[in-house]
Amino acid sequence: MQDDLDRILFRETTILRRLDELAGQISKDYRERELTVIAVLNGSLIFMADLLRRIPLPLKLDCLSVASYHGKAQTSGEVIFKQIALPDVMDRHILILDDILDSGHTLAAIRDKLQTAKPRSIRVCVLLSKKKRRARHVDADYVGFEIEDEFVVGYGLDFMERYRNLPYIGVLRKELIAQPG
Ligand code: IMP
Numbered sequence: 001m002q003d004d005l006d007r008i009l010f011r012e013t014t015i016l017r018r019l020d021e022l023a024g025q026i027s028k029d030y031r032e033r034e035l036t037v038i039a040v041l042n043g044s045l046i047f048m049a050d051l052l053r054r055i056p057l058p059l060k061l062d063c064l065s066v067a068s069y070h071g072k073a074q075t076s077g078e079v080i081f082k083q084i085a086l087p088d089v090m091d092r093h094i095l096i097l098d099d100i101l102d103s104g105h106t107l108a109a110i111r112d113k114l115q116t117a118k119p120r121s122i123r124v125c126v127l128l129s130k131k132k133r134r135a136r137h138v139d140a141d142y143v144g145f146e147i148e149d150e151f152v153v154g155y156g157l158d159f160m161e162r163y164r165n166l167p168y169i170g171v172l173r174k175e176l177i178a179q180p181g
């Protein structure tokens with residue numbers, strides 16, 4: 001799998017060191033409030049597991065499953081919720097966890113949908129945020145790393161469902177992404 005990468009961006013130790021900082025910040029911010037984490041599957045799985053084990057607060061965990069990519073490297077803009085019932089978030093302090101903020105479609109759709117269930121507050125935490133103009137504006141309250149507008153895989157992030165199990169994050173070689181049509 002490593003041969004498919006153009007270069008490595010963040011090694012495992014670098015990621016985990018950054019998670020220590022993020023977890024410290026989140027723990028401080030939520031020490032007086034009961035936290036409910038909503039993890040967006042599948043991309044945030046590994047990030048979630050490593051981050052939550054660094055937060056020594058009582059918290060609830062729910063997961064949401066959405067699809068917006070349909071196997072391509074570009075977002076379609078259409079976000080499909082894969083489960084029928086949304087988690088019960090009424091009056092709760094919600095922290096949405098996702099792997100990466102790209103066009104903003106996914107997180108904007110999730111935020112809007114959860115908002116209709118009347119949570120007390122909503123914040124957003126992403127491991128990666130691409131520096132680019134977004135199709136939809138999303139305020140990420142906690143960001144692991146800002147990256148350039150390149151397609152990255154590993155540490156939960158996939159290309160056509162592959163590479164999620166790489167322990168580090170790297171830029172996928174461009175010729176692997178190029179698709180006809
Ligand atoms: P957005 O809706 O364009 O913000 O895209 C968010 C979703 O697209 C993320 O949750 C990822 O699953 C996927 N995504 C966006 N950029 C990348 C990338 O560089 N690598 C892997 N997945 C990505």
Ligand code: MG
Pocket residue numbers: 043069157158
């Ligand atoms: Mg994905």
